[in-house]
Amino acid sequence: QVQLVESGGGLVQPGGSLRLSCAASGFIVDDYTIGWFRQVPGKERTAVSCISDSDGRTYYADSVKGRFTIARDNSKNMVYLEMNSLRPDDTAVYYCAAGPPNLYYSSYAPPLWPDFRSWGQGTQVTVSS
Numbered sequence: 001q002v003q004l005v006e007s008g009g010g011l012v013q014p015g016g017s018l019r020l021s022c023a024a025s026g027f028i029v030d031d032y033t034i035g036w037f038r039q040v041p042g043k044e045r046t047a048v049s050c051i052s053d054s055d056g057r058t059y060y061a062d063s064v065k066g067r068f069t070i071a072r073d074n075s076k077n078m079v080y081l082e083m084n085s086l087r088p089d090d091t092a093v094y095y096c097a098a099g100p101p102n103l104y105y106s107s108y109a110p111p112l113w114p115d116f117r118s119w120g121q122g123t124q125v126t127v128s129s
Helices: none
Strands: 003-007 010-012 018-025 033-039 046-051 058-060 068-073 078-083 092-099 123-127
Touching: 003 092, 018 033, 018 092, 018 123, 033 068, 033 078, 046 068, 046 078, 058 068
Parallel strands: 010 123
Antiparallel strands: 003 018, 018 078, 033 046, 033 092, 046 058, 068 078, 092 123
8 A cells, every 4th residue: 555654743933943754655765756745725735845766856946945955765765854944934734745757847847736646644834933
């Protein structure tokens, strides 16, 4: 059974850091594009960061570039999102998702949530105070 489980969310102060984890089972993360998306009520789910299966290509949304880092640990079959310098507008539910290998994306063509077939349940990140 294909499963993705996010963890690591919580309440942090502005300027703080969180490390989100995505534990995968039923497939090998190194064989797929793994993305982190976020969503707030009333808005579309948008890509935060992605890492490709093939050569480790990565994508970062402009709003998080320089603050967030995506990483994959193939030995643990996990993907992480290190979030630093958090801001209140980073508050959202964060989802880990698996998409096709060699999915095309770029800074001008960001990954889109319908491209990803498998999703975790989400983890809440709240940046306040």
